[in-house]
Structure formats: C-alpha cells, structure tokens
Amino acid sequence: MSPIVKLNKVSKSFGSLNVLQGVSFDVAQGSVVAIIGRSGSGKSTALRCMNGLEKINGGEITVCNHHLHQNVTKAQLRALHLDVGIVFQSYNLFPHLTVGQNIMLAPKWVRKQSKAEAKDLAAEVLGKVGLAEKFDAYPEQLSGGQQQRVAIARSLAMQPKLMLFDEVTSALDPELTGEVLKVMENLAKDGMTMVLVTHEMAFAKGVGDKVIFMHQGKVWEEGDGEILSAPQTPELRQFVGNGL
Amino acid sequence: MTYTFDFSFLAEYWPELLSGLMQTAQLSILSIIFGFLLGTVLAVGRTADSKAVRRICAIYVEAIRNTPLLVQMFMIYFGLASIGFKLSAEFCAVLAIVINVSSYTCEIMRAGIESIKKGQLEASDCLAMSWWQRLFLIVLPPATERVYPALVSQFILIMLATSLVSQISAEELTSTAVRIDSMTFRSFEIYTVIAVIYIALAFVFRIGFWALSQLVFPRLRRLGTPL
C-alpha cells in the first residue's frame, strides 16, 4: 500500500535560516511515527509543513492524496484540513466556548452536521478521552492534561485520516503527561495513523512503529524503536544518552 | 446675591423634556448600533492581510479621530446642503455620530482582535474553517468580550455627545432645554434638570449594557471572570 504521507526532499527556510534541508520520509497507513531530536532541529517545522501551516520552499509533500508545494492555494489547504487533525503543545482550545461547543463547532459549521448529530459525536469522542462529564465545563476550569485531551477529542470529531501531535505533553507535569499518552496509545491501538513530535523517549520506543531522529534540519537516522537502543550515529547516541 | 430658584416651569414643560429624552435615547441607540457595526468592519479592515485595506482604514480612522465631532456634523449638515443634498437634521446627526463613533470603536475592537493569539487562528484553520467562520466564531466573540468595558465607556460618551446635535437644530434633550430656557429664562434650573436627566440616562444605559453582556457572553454569565 502506498504511504499516507510522503515527504520528498522538503526544504524550508525562515529568512536566511535553513530549518529543513531536504527532509524525506514516509508514513505508512495505520502506523505511528515519532519524530525526535534536539531543540531547534526542525521537528515542529516539519510537522507544520505537513499540515500546510508553513509553506515549503522546495521539494514536495503528499498527505492523504493532497499535494503541498510552494504555490498551494487556500482551498487546497482547506481540503487537506478536512483529512488531517493536529494537536498543539499549547492546546489552543477556544476559551469562550464550553468543552462541548469546542468539539461541536467544526462538525456543525464545516461538516454541516445537525446539532443532534454533532452532539452525539462530541459525547462519543469525549468518552474516548475519558472526559464525558466535562461537556459543559469551560476550558479554564480544566487541568492542562484535561484540556489537552479535549483538544485531541476536538480533532477526532472531524474524523481525520491522520493526526499530527506537536509535543502535546511538554507543558504538563509527569502525572498529567501519563493520562494524555494513554489516550494517544489507545488511538494508536484503534489504528489511527499518527505522526508525533515528542520528548517522551519511552513512548516513542514503545508505541512508535518508526522513529525519526532529526538533526540540523535533516533526517539523521530512521528506523524502528530499536535505533534508540543501538544508535548508529554519534549525534543520536549523544541525544539518547542525554535524554534517558 | 439674592436668587430664588424656581422649578415651577417643569409642570408645564415636562412632556417636552420627556420627548427630548426619548429622542436622545433613540439617537444614541441608533448611533451606537451602527457605529459599532461600522467600527467592527473597520477593525477587521485594519487587521486584514491586505496592506492596501489596512492603509485605507487607518487613514479614515485617523482623519475622523483628529477632527471635532461638531465640525463633522457641520460638514454633513450644512456642507452637504450647500452642494445640493438637503437631508434632515436628525439623519445628519445620526450619520455624523455613527462616522465619529465608528473610528473610536475601530481602535477598541482592533485591540480586541489583536488580543486573539495566533494559536487560536491556527487551530480554527486546522479545523478547516473558512475565513468567515473563523472571524465570526473564533475571533470576534472573545475579542468583543475582552474590550466590552472600553466599548461601554465609549458608548456612554457618545450618548452624552449627542447633545452637540442641538447645534444643527436636531430635536433632542439639549435642544429642548435651549428652547425652554429661551421661553422661561430659568437657565440655571433647566440645565441642572437636564444634567440630572443625562446622569440618569447614563445609569440606565450602563444597566442595559450590563444586561446585554449577560445575554451575549454566556461564559461571563457562568464564570463571572474576565476572559
């Protein structure tokens, strides 16, 4: 089966700073890919490029049959966003809406679902992240871990074919990190295709079908979780040595 | 100094004062509604992607904010009349105040719009929302809620500024007072009465705006905290 995501020699620069320098990798349908690497190595940028949040300067990206290139249009991006969900480190819940409204918003307005349909769906995805009872709470009334799980539920409600996660546990203390990782692990078990940038090495190794180590804007090393136990490059060896 | 206060004219003139009050309230409410709408459109323009749109809105706002309301009113009423557009004083009054208040509302709403974090916009884009959906569902509601107290202060100022329209002989509270004064020569008493009425009206407006906030900002109603 052809990969659901394909990056081919992707380059991206901010001004004179070349953040991605020919990044290529594939994501197979139903797999979990973990991107690791030092701060500033371009992990978030790579993820954001996959979702069109950053326009690439060279190469090409194919995501769920959508092609991203330098001149991608707004309409093409919207079509892409119907298939790809993303969860951010800072949750980005809408503060003026309740948990339920946050989740129902896009199904109602974008997918044009009826209020009843959207409500059922919201209840279902909230149940999946273990927060069914928080339907009427406002985001600020929740802990960070709960907010992040709501953000995941909001993304799930759009029934994406691919989910992107950018360091979704970095702002959380260890206890709350655990509950969010548990939700992600369950998603992986359900067969969701996921690409995640993470600093949780144990999670990358345990849940990731593929681990990508980025360094200086390049894919430095790539393989299954075992590359973390037996790094081939001095850079990964040093990174793992510091990280564990 | 021997001056005896005499408020007895009120017995005869209170119906006129009442109708002046109603006209002031009506003028204010119309100006506030349309001024808010136009000001919000301008604020969206001032934060638009297009540099040309931002420029045009900025020039409009700066031009209006740096000229006196009275001069704007004269331009519209006497100015337009002198080049052949004869419009009613009441219409010109509302038009002038709307134009004036829109420029101030624009700056307040702009601050609200700019307070919306980039992450909010990215989140809505990534949920495949259109530009319009993003604006009306994600940007404007919290933006308005955040600057609501500043908007209310501005709207009260505008209600008080409607007194200026007496200068183009539009009917409202102050022009009614001027007329009663010219008939009774009880200047001190009549303007004291008028001042008290303005205070009462401002109070009623504040209560009205508070009630409106409870209606349109459900989060505020539930939690009572600023956003």
Ligand SMILES: Nc1ncnc2c1ncn2[C@@H]1O[C@H](COP(=O)(O)OP(=O)(O)OP(=O)(O)O)[C@@H](O)[C@H]1O
């Ligand atoms: N919008 C931007 N404008 C300018 N420079 C940027 C921008 N976004 C990222 N960068 C720069 O690009 C480089 C890579 O950033 P990126 O966020 O992709 O790193 P990262 O691997 O995700 O790091 P971290 O682990 O700290 O999140 C950094 O040097 C960063 O300063």
Ligand SMILES: [Mg+2]
């Ligand atoms: Mg990052």
